[in-house]
Amino acid sequence: QIRDDVVSLLADGPLRGVKAVVTAGPTREPLDPVRFLTNRSSGKQGYAVAAALRDRGAQVTLISGPTTLPTPPGVTRVDVETAADMLQASMQACADAQLFVAAAAVADYRAAAIADSKIKKHNAELTLALARTDDVLATVRQAYPALFVVGFAAETDDLETHARGKLQRKGLDLIAANWVGQGRAFDQDDNSLQLFWDGGQHAIGHASKAAVAAELADVIVARRAKKL
Amino acid sequence: QIRDDVVSLLADGPLRGVKAVVTAGPTREPLDPVRFLTNRSSGKQGYAVAAALRDRGAQVTLISGPTTLPTPPGVTRVDVETAADMLQASMQACADAQLFVAAAAVADYRAAAIADSKIKKHNAELTLALARTDDVLATVRQAYPALFVVGFAAETDDLETHARGKLQRKGLDLIAANWVGQGRAFDQDDNSLQLFWDGGQHAIGHASKAAVAAELADVIVARRAKKL
Structure with missing residues (x-):
């Protein structure tokens, strides 16, 4: 850890003077005081991206x-629970x-209403009314047009189609897509990513999440240089 | 840990020769390959109960x-994910x-159908069809009438009424009830429990989950002796 701190302090990389914000992990959307809806994101890939950007000289806030x-080490961390919390912290x-x-796997849906007390199990069936959460990526993109914005897409099918659709629809500069489900990516130590941007792509082969994050950070540096 | 192992091997307590099964933690009920419904149980109280029963000489399986x-140490652990997994492992x-x-906080509801691929967020609202999970406590109780069965009840209101209702309805020998929500019990290191049985009750005051588990184990030993 001391070594990491020193690396961070000495970092004179291509992102020196850049303030970077990284989101990571799942969100929890409460249904009542004890139950919640969430997903299998462990946060490992996002944490590794935060460390890789720090290593390239960025001042990193990890939400x-x-x-x-x-x-x-050397990264400022802000803890949040719900998608609404994550949006607020990201905007700030x-x-x-x-x-x-x-990189966070933000919940797309939350409970339409949160019950004040524990929902009792009187019925054999129950329909749960869900409402869309506010879109963190799209909201941040619209609020800060000059920001270089990188999104993630976790897909179980049609990877490139879904990822390029998201890239265009949300006006992202870069999207990192990966396959999930059947034990892939989520909660694993290894990952692989397909990067897409307007007019190009780059594949990061299966490797540790730290190695994948390092390669992603290098592509971000290169793509950002083209845009500047 | 070596000390714990020795204590376990030497344990010559009131539960020597008794095989005990303890369930702990939340369950996860998948909606699709990445999303799931769960709850705030950390498993700490159940793990402490497993250790307390081991300390009294029982041979403990922790599901x-x-x-x-x-x-x-000295406890056999079986890992499960869903309520259905927990029922199967408990029956066995x-x-x-x-x-x-x-002691597990088993989900009461699961998705009526699990989607094969990730649910896309096309709609602003979504209704999720849920179905009751099979009741682990009631099923085990009915299958094994001679078993001494202790249930837990986590309540946000009307503690004794809800707990005694569950005690009667499921034919339990003892129920341990606690308040949850607003940061109480779930994911905390301390707890307090209200124990109820047919014709009696006992309050365990606020203490570490290990101390609460020790007192609960002593009441189990005493109540079981009355029944034998």
Whole structure:
């Protein structure tokens, strides 16, 4: 850890002077005081991206849903629970940032109403009314047009189609897509990513999440240089 | 840990020769390959109960939902994910057991159908069809009438009424009730319990989950002696 701190302090990389905001982990959307809806994101890939950007000289704020991971040294961490919390924290942190990497698996749906007391199990069936959460990526993108914005897409099918659709629809600069389900990516130590941008793509082969994050950070540096 | 192992091997307590099954932690009910419904149980109280029963000489099998806790030394652990998994593992483990303590926060509802691929967020609102999970406590109780069965009730209101209702309805020998929500019990290191049985009750004051588990184990030993 001391070594990491020193690396961070000495970092004179291509992102020196850049303020970067990274989101990571799942969100939890409460149904009542004890139950919630969530997903299998461990936060590992996002934490590794935060460390990789720090290693390239960026000043990094990591906005994290509930995980069991230690904070990367030299990174400022903000803990959140719900998608609404994550949006608020992201909007605040991005106000003076130049780079936003949204690696969190933010819930798309929350309970339409949160019950004050524990829902009793009187019925054999129950329909749960869900409402869309506010879109963190799209909201941040619209609020800060000059920000370099990187999104993630976790897909179980039609990877490139879904990822390029999201890239265009949300006006992202870069999207990192990966396959999930059947034990892939989520909660694993290894990952692989397909990067897409307007007019190009780059494949990051199966490797540790730290190695994948390092390669992603290098592509971000290169793509950002083209845009500047 | 070596000390714990020795204590376990030497244990010559009131539960010597007794096979005990303890469930702990939350369950996860998948909606699709990445999303799931769960609850705030950390598993700490159940793990502490497993250790307390071991300390009193029992041979303990701990059936655990997803937690980040280490297995108590000398305890056999079986990992499960869903309520259906927990029922199957409990039925199997209880076949030759004398004591069953169901401390897990088993999901009451699961998705009526699990989507094969990730649910896309096309709609602003979504209704999720849920179906009741099979009742682990009631099923085990009916299958093994001679088993001493201890249930838990986590309530946000009307503690005694809800707990005694569950005690009667499921034919339990003892029920341990606690308040949850607003940061109480779930994911905390301390707890307090109200124990109820047919014709009696006992309050365990606020203490560490290990101390609460020790007192609960002593009441189980005493109540079981009355029944034998």
